[in-house]
Amino acid sequence: MEPSRIMVSTPLIIGHRGASAVAPENTLAAFSRALADGADGVEFDVRLSRDRVPVVIHDASLKRTGKIDRLVASLDAAELQQCNVSSWFRGINGGNKQDTGTVPLLAQVLELFQPTNALLYLEMKADEADATALLKAVVREILNARLPDRVVVSSFDLNAVALVKECDAAISTAALFEPRLSRPISTIRRRQMIELALEHGANEIALHHSLVSDRVIQKAKSAGLPVVVWTVDARKWIPLARRLGLKALITNNPAALLRTRNSLT
Numbered sequence: 001m002e003p004s005r006i007m008v009s010t011p012l013i014i015g016h017r018g019a020s021a022v023a024p025e026n027t028l029a030a031f032s033r034a035l036a037d038g039a040d041g042v043e044f045d046v047r048l049s050r051d052r053v054p055v056v057i058h059d060a061s062l063k064r065t066g067k068i069d070r071l072v073a074s075l076d077a078a079e080l081q082q083c084n085v086s087s088w089f090r091g092i093n094g095g096n097k098q099d100t101g102t103v104p105l106l107a108q109v110l111e112l113f114q115p116t117n118a119l120l121y122l123e124m125k126a127d128e129a130d131a132t133a134l135l136k137a138v139v140r141e142i143l144n145a146r147l148p149d150r151v152v153v154s155s156f157d158l159n160a161v162a163l164v165k166e167c168d169a170a171i172s173t174a175a176l177f178e179p180r181l182s183r184p185i186s187t188i189r190r191r192q193m194i195e196l197a198l199e200h201g202a203n204e205i206a207l208h209h210s211l212v213s214d215r216v217i218q219k220a221k222s223a224g225l226p227v228v229v230w231t232v233d234a235r236k237w238i239p240l241a242r243r244l245g246l247k248a249l250i251t252n253n254p255a256a257l258l259r260t261r262n263s264l265t
Contacts, residue, residue: 011241012040012248013257014121016231017058021253024086025065026056027101031112039254041119041150043230046106046138048130053077054106054137057085058125064088066103073130077105092253106138110145120147121206121228121250123176124155131160139167158200165201174228175202179210194219204228204247209237217244235260 018030019037026044034042045058050073057080062068065085072080086101106122113120122142126134142151153164154174161173175197193216197205205220206228220227229241230250237249238260251257 009040009261011238011246011261012119013038013254013261014119014228014248014250015039015042015254016250016252017044018042019252019254021092021233022255023091024089024101026058026104027086028104028108028112029086029101031109034254035113035116035118037255038258039118040248041121042113043121043123043250044109045123045125046134047072047125048134048137049077049080050074051076052133052137054134054141055080056104056106056109060125072103081105106141107145110141110147110151113150114145114147118150119248120151121174122151122153124153124157124160126157126160128157131157132163135160135163136167139164139171142171143168152204154206158196158202161202162200172203173201174204174206175200176206177211178208194223194225197225198223206230206250212244214244217246221245233257238264 015034017025019033020030023030023033031042044056046054046056049055055077057072060071062070062072062083065088066083067088068083080103083103085103124134124138138153142148148168148170152172152174154176155161156176158175161175164171164173177193205225209229209232212229217227226247228248228250229246231252232249233251233253238257241249249257
């Protein structure tokens with residue numbers, strides 16, 4: 001299947017940090033694999049390097065994926081591009097160890113997707129002090145790549161979501177929500193999610209799978225907010241997503257969910 005195909009099937013299948021079940025997360029290899037597997041798009045995380053360049057990596061530290069006890073913000077972009085963040089990875093079912101893959105620049109990821117029709121869900125990762133600088137750098141790269149119509153910028157920091165629109169109203173945004181670690185999110189909080197998303201100008205709402213309910217989804221749809229759910233790998237989510245009218249599912253293994261989706265078409 002060509003990666004440039006028109007996206008018509010529902011729900012859309014989005015690769016979580018690329019095809020992260022079969023390739024090292026947030027690397028060009030993972031994004032290329034998601035495209036090759038036919039994913040409708042990918043989700044990835046962006047932080048700032050020490051020299052204020054947006055780079056694609058989830059954790060604030062390189063300890064887990066790079067086996068280096070350094071913070072991403074303590075290294076320049078050129079140094080991060082030399083850090084191997086793939087050697088830890090063995091894939092699903094203990095697959096072969098990966099020995100290549102470094103921290104990509106946001107500009108490199110956007111360039112990879114320019115010739116495709118894929119959607120890009122970009123999550124901004126920053127503390128309060130760096131949030132504005134990261135946001136401006138992200139918007140600049142999106143506009144330089146001429147991809148404002150295919151990138152959805154998301155964050156748990158809803159003030160940052162609102163600021164994206166102030167920088168460029170053409171860029172779509174998503175409000176991210178997850179359950180509280182201390183206790184399950186309350187019914188009142190569930191209802192507030194929709195109001196908060198609208199208040200901050202979000203175009204979509206992206207929910208942790210534990211927050212999904214008929215009432216929440218219908219409330220979001222009534223408010224004109226498409227719903228994206230993360231991170232799910234089970235086949236049951238395809239018929240459930242269709243019943244609820246979800247826009248997209250974010251998954252570690254897009255190929256597996258695509259097989260299910262296509263078999264039920």
